[in-house]
Amino acid sequence: MSDEIVFYHNPMSRARVVHLMLEEVGAPYRIELVDLQKGEQKQPAFLSVNPMGKLPAIMHRGTVITETGAICTYLADAFPAAGLAPRLDEPVRGTYLRWMFFGAGCVDAALIDRLLSRPAPEKTSALGYGRFDDTVETLEKAITPGPYILQQRFSAADVYIGGQIGFGMMTKSLEPRPSFQRYVGLLTERPAYKRVQQQNEQLLARLKATG
Ligand SMILES: N[C@@H](CCC(=O)N[C@@H](CS)C(=O)NCC(=O)O)C(=O)O
Structure with a gap:
């Protein structure tokens, strides 16, 4: 095959x-x-x-x-x-998976809702990403202190979350905080990019x- x-x-x-x-x-x-x-x-x-x-x-x-x-x-x-991924037996695998799923479950939905100007529901407790602002704060925490999500270690989580942050800033669904700009700047310097x-x-x- x-x-x-x-x-x-x-x-x-x-x-x-x-x-x-x-x-x-x-x-x-x-x-x-x-x-x-x-x-x-x-x-x-x-x-x-x-x-x-x-x-x-x-x-x-x-x-x-x-x-x-x-x-x-x-x-x-x-x-x-x-x-680009911690091995199954490395504790940091948990951190890595946490942010991969946060990207898929929270960041994606929050950015698209904002892009489409979908009004936030009054009650957000059943909404996967909760409040938009909480998602953005949490996203910033994920890349802090950096430079990468797993600190010194570049991983697939950066490829995914970095792409989302780049998309968010490009479409203005995400405010261009200095931390987001620093992070995306780092990723766009990569030869693969x-x-x-x-x-x-x-x-x-x-x-x-x-x-
Ligand atoms: N949950 C999917 C979303 C995929 C998605 O919405 N893709 C869009 C482009 S970014 C698409 O193919 N849209 C075409 C359509 O729905 O007709 C993922 O994360 O990959």
């Missing part, structure tokens, strides 16, 4: 984070571009990969993985040589040409 990862991608989506992860782990992958403008994500070919009709998704060793946080966690574990930027420019041009 081929070890190549099939990566269902569109640069204008959360798939950017998975693209970064693929570059960080150095795994062999092939991009299948999905044109969101044309609605290819809702066509039978892609729905057979992800019935949600959403990106990102990967296929590796015959298994489909969806959900950005799950894909990042999977890739870090599947390619341990990259050192620069490679992804370059590749995505070409991919966007390809999508435009066929659009």
